Amino acid sequence: MAKVIYPGTFDPVTKGHIDIIDRAVELFDEVIVTVAKNPGKTALFSVEERVEMLKESLKGYEKVRVDSFDGLVVDHAKNVGAVGIIRGLRAVSDFEYEFQMALMNRKLAGDITTILLMPHARYTYLNSTIIRNLAQFHGNVAEFVTPIVLKKLNEKFPPKKKGS
């Protein structure tokens, strides 16, 4: 049984991430989507909120489990019995960073393989920062996120009342 983890910040999850998960479930028996508790970024959403948004967005995905982790990604992979780490590669600009991470993770744990998957071209320019920025200034993000994420973004950045 081939189990993999898909780690990330997911602040918040976007349809670009879900596109990667769709591809991963075609290839593996179980995909554990795992939220990094401390990725060195200041997050808009708490870990609990990010996990909740992922769980709700991935309802009905029988091969997917959502959790969170602290510490090294390879340690979490070992703890859950995963053989690989899924990462998304959107553009050439992602490559150097992903390559460096993959080689470091291989050095740390030679038996855990990094698998890079390319999302659909329509998501190549998407990241969570763009979504947060757009939402903050009340740009329309509905096409890029799931309904639960849209709801949570609207709660964080309530639409302006007319006249205010």
Ligand code: COA
């Ligand atoms: N669609 C849309 N956006 C995507 C995407 C996709 N398919 N794939 C990546 N992104 C975006 C993310 O939304 C994120 O955007 P943001 O920076 O605007 O928030 C950005 O690309 C970075 O991706 P993310 O997956 O969140 O990775 P990260 O660089 O924050 O790294 C970990 C997260 C968990 C993989 C990394 O911090 C880690 O491994 N931490 C544990 C410590 C460790 O083991 N270190 C050793 C590794 S060398």
